Amino acid sequence: xxxxxxxxxxxxxxxxxxSAWWIPDCxxxxxxxxxxxxxxxxLLPVIVAGWLTMSWSVAAPVAVLTWYLMGGASLSxxxxxxxxxxxxxxxxxxxxxxxxWLFVQCWIQEARVGxxxxxxxxxxxxxxxxxxxxxxxxxxLHLLPDVWSPPEARRIAGA
Amino acid sequence: xxxxxxxxxxxxxxxxxxxxxxxxxxxxxxxxxxxxxxxTLPQLPGLARENARLRTALxxxxxxxxxxxxxxxxxxxxxxxxxxxxxAPGVVASVIGRSPxxxxxxxxxxxxxxxxxxxxxxxxxxxxxxxxxIDVHPSTSLAMLITDPNSRVAGLVERSxxxxxxxxxxxxxxxxxxxxxxxxxxxxDRIVTAGVGGVFPKGLLLxxxxxxxxxxxxxxxxxxxxxxxxxxRLEEVLCLPPA
Numbered sequence: 515x516x517x518x519x520x521x522x523x524x525x526x527x528x529x530x531x532x533s534a535w536w537i538p539d540c541x542x543x544x545x546x547x548x549x550x551x552x553x554x555x556x557l558l559p560v561i562v563a564g565w566l567t568m569s570w571s572v573a574a575p576v577a578v579l580t581w582y583l584m585g586g587a588s589l590s591x592x593x594x595x596x597x598x599x600x601x602x603x604x605x606x607x608x609x610x611x612x613x614x615w616l617f618v619q620c621w622i623q624e625a626r627v628g629x630x631x632x633x634x635x636x637x638x639x640x641x642x643x644x645x646x647x648x649x650x651x652x653x654x655l656h657l658l659p660d661v662w663s664p665p666e667a668r669r670i671a672g673a
Numbered sequence: 674x675x676x677x678x679x680x681x682x683x684x685x686x687x688x689x690x691x692x693x694x695x696x697x698x699x700x701x702x703x704x705x706x707x708x709x710x711x712x713t714l715p716q717l718p719g720l721a722r723e724n725a726r727l728r729t730a731l732x733x734x735x736x737x738x739x740x741x742x743x744x745x746x747x748x749x750x751x752x753x754x755x756x757x758x759x760x761a762p763g764v765v766a767s768v769i770g771r772s773p774x775x776x777x778x779x780x781x782x783x784x785x786x787x788x789x790x791x792x793x794x795x796x797x798x799x800x801x802x803x804x805x806x807i808d809v810h811p812s813t814s815l816a817m818l819i820t821d822p823n824s825r826v827a828g829l830v831e832r833s834x835x836x837x838x839x840x841x842x843x844x845x846x847x848x849x850x851x852x853x854x855x856x857x858x859x860x861x862d863r864i865v866t867a868g869v870g871g872v873f874p875k876g877l878l879l880x881x882x883x884x885x886x887x888x889x890x891x892x893x894x895x896x897x898x899x900x901x902x903x904x905x906r907l908e909e910v911l912c913l914p915p916a
Contacts, residue, residue, distance in 0.1 A: 524773045525770060525773060528770070528771045528772065528773045529768075529769070529770055529771055531771075532905030532906065533775070533844070533845065533905055534771065534772060534773055534774065534775040535775045535844070537773065537775075539773075541773075567773065567774065570772045570773060570774055570777070570779065571772075571774060571777060578774070616775070616776065619774065619776040619777070620776055620822075620843070623776055623777070623822035623823060623843065624822065625776060625822035625842055625843040627842045627843075627844075627848075629842075629844050629846070630776075630842065630843050630844055633775065633843075633844055637775055
């Protein structure tokens with residue numbers, strides 16, 4: 515539900531925006547949040563997001579799905595080492611993932627011009643900023659696990 | 674003496690009158706204001722209602738004006754599109770989606786093979802070339818914009834007939850390359866399709882030169898070109914068969 519919703523929102527926003535650079539990568543943010551919440555069940559949301567994004571891809575569509583699979587798997591493995599439910603970790607994961615993804619895309623398409631790096635920086639910043647927004651929205655909708663309450667609440671619950 | 678007195682009176686008359694009027698103006702205005710307030714006070718409840726009614730009417734007129742402007746804009750757009758359509762057979766398609774991948778500039782159209790669209794078909798709007806069809810399904814199709822990094826179109830400087838290759842860069846501006854260092858090209862020149870390659874017919878407007886960079890050492894020049902089509906605000910486009 516979360517991934518499908520994010521893809522729908524992404525498509526809608528892109529339809530009415532002048533450029534996709536202005537729109538945060540909602541499917542990737544959704545994948546980060548979902549895999550962080552359920553690290554063992556990473557495959558299905560990753561495939562759904564990757565496949566739906568792949569349908570748009572003109573250059574190397576398989577690379578899109580591969581990227582999503584690698585990103586999801588990396589996050590799932592990281593869950594054993596770091597606290598991926600920490601918001602800062604999620605923001606970082608979204609930013610690093612988007613950075614790598616955009617560089618791969620530019621490399622595949624041989625697009626290496628100055629203004630593009632500025633757009634990339636903007637897009638990554640927007641994607642990172644979307645994490646806390648989407649996270650709070652999903653928590654408010656009770657679509658994420660309880661362990662995602664703020665740290666203070668978790669401490670109180672633990673006590 | 675009399676003449677001197679009359680002359681002096683004439684000289685001081687105007688300043689005196691101005692001074693007198695300035696002094697009298699204040700009390701007269703006060704009296705008039707009091708009378709006005711006395712007359713207006715009984716009408717206040719009605720005025721408030723009248724004011725509210727006028728505000729509502731104004732809001733309604735503003736809305737109607739906005740709707741009329743939008744209708745006018747759409748009509749102008751449709752007329753321009755029809756003018757283009759009348760010159761060549763084609764299919765008008767609505768843009769129903771845009772690629773969410775920022776480095777890939779594609780749009781999704783609501784027409785497909787059932788409507789006569791063909792692979793490599795040309796997509797234009799009233800202002801110029803938008804791109805070409807790269808994937809055609811029965812009822813939908815995918816068009817690659819000229820700003821996509823994979824897009825390549827043979828272009829021609831309309832004024833000097835210098836030819837080059839227009840390629841997308843993944844953002845709002847394209848690049849015209851493979852030009853000689855002494856190419857006759859300047860800011861503001863219009864770039865049109867060269868008609869080479871079998872997809873785009875000759876003479877369609879691609880864009881306008883923003884800047885020209887010359888490299889005398891390499892003997893080449895490049896130009897940044899702003900697309901003529903309003904690629905960020907596409908609503909309806911005309912799909913033409915490939916040349």
